[in-house]
Amino acid sequence: MAFTAADVKNLREMTGVGMMDCKKALTETDGDMDKAVEYLREKGLAKAAKKAGRIAAEGVSYALVENGVGALVEVNCETDFCAKSAPFVAFVKDIAKVVADNDPADVDTLMNCKYPGTELTVSETMPEKVMSIGENLQIRRFVRFAENTSVGYVHAGGKIGVLVNLAVEGGVDATEIGKNVAMQIAALNPRFWDKSQVTEDVLAEEKKVALALMDSDPKMASKPAQVKEKIVMGKMNKFYEENCLLQMEFVRGDLFSGTVEQYIADAGKKLGGSVKFLTAVRYQTGEGIEKKEENFAAEVAAQMNQGK
Incomplete structure (x- = not known):
């Protein structure tokens, strides 16, 4: 034919x-x-199998809020060039939609969900995407919030993705509040959301370090124990301000002067309602994945030797 x-x-x-x-x-x-x-499709399966062992440490973290449901996903590829390509970005957005619509328990469950606009599962679609996009693709992780009010923020084209979850009362639109808080989370990556989450072990370690620094300082070493304790407690407040989101100074000083917690409460009140921070998730694309060290000179030399 x-x-x-x-x-x-x-x-x-x-x-x-x-x-x-x-x-x-x-x-x-x-x-x-x-x-x-x-x-x-068969060729795609073979191609996907060949690429499966290659390191995928680039990619995109993407946040989606649709019909009141928030989803944050990280999907990896091999190169930054691919991560910026339209087909890959469209694929990531589709995966976020799968998470939002299907509420999968984990990545394995997600792979068995229907891929948007097709009768195929995500698993069945992956080889075709590997073949058309041309790199190893990995769906690494996701989170989904179906309750309360979610606001998503994507920084630097997907290098960082944040999904904030807020308790909103009074029918107000808290999108801008959520975005401002998400931007602060993206920029400063706080260890804790609130000082109540700081464990006794962490506090004990911080106090130990603070006391050791004082003992190593001739001017501080001779001070009475109760004075040292008072100084340490002051340092603990500083620790909260530097490591706990709600106790941090709100970075948008042009909008509000005070802590993040105070900003959220004040902004919600000005809108005629009430807004409280509940939780958030921050993904930094590729964090914790060991990237392959490229040796371009050695690669070129190896190719030249093959040609001899």
Whole structure:
């Protein structure tokens, strides 16, 4: 069965695979469109298997809020160039939608959910995406908030993604409040949300360090124990201000002067309602993934030797 350039174009639009691969698929299947799609799917499986062992430490963290449900996902690829490409970004957004719509328990469950706009599961779609995008792809993690009010924020094209969850009363729109808080979380990455979350172990360690520093200072070492204790307690307040979101100084000084907690309460009151911070999740894309060290000179030398 003969095929035309229009057939190649249609197959590309159906699968997202490159023109040359589509042409080859139609050639191998005598122009049968259905068989060509199946051919590409099988090739995609093989290609995905080959790429599966390659390190995927780049990618995008993306936050979605839709129909009152918030979702934050991190999807990884191999290169920053790929992470910025339209097909990859569209794929990440689709995965966020799968999370929001299906409430999967974990990544394995997510892989068995239907991929948007198709009858295929995410797992069945992945090989095609690997083939069309051209890199190893990994869905790393996600979180979903179905209760209260969620506000998402994506920083630097997906280098950092934040999803904030707020308790809102009075029917007010807390989107701007949530975004400002999310921006602070993205920028400063607090260890704790509130000082009540700081454990006794952490406090004990901080006090120990503070006392050791005083004992190593000749001017402070001779001071009475009760004076040292008072100084340490002052340092603990400083610790809260530097490590706990709600006790931190709100960075948008042009909007409000005070702590983040005070900003949220004041901004909610000005809107005619009440807003309280409940929790948040911050993903920094690729954090904790060991990246492959590229040695370009060695790579070029190896290629030259292969050609001899």
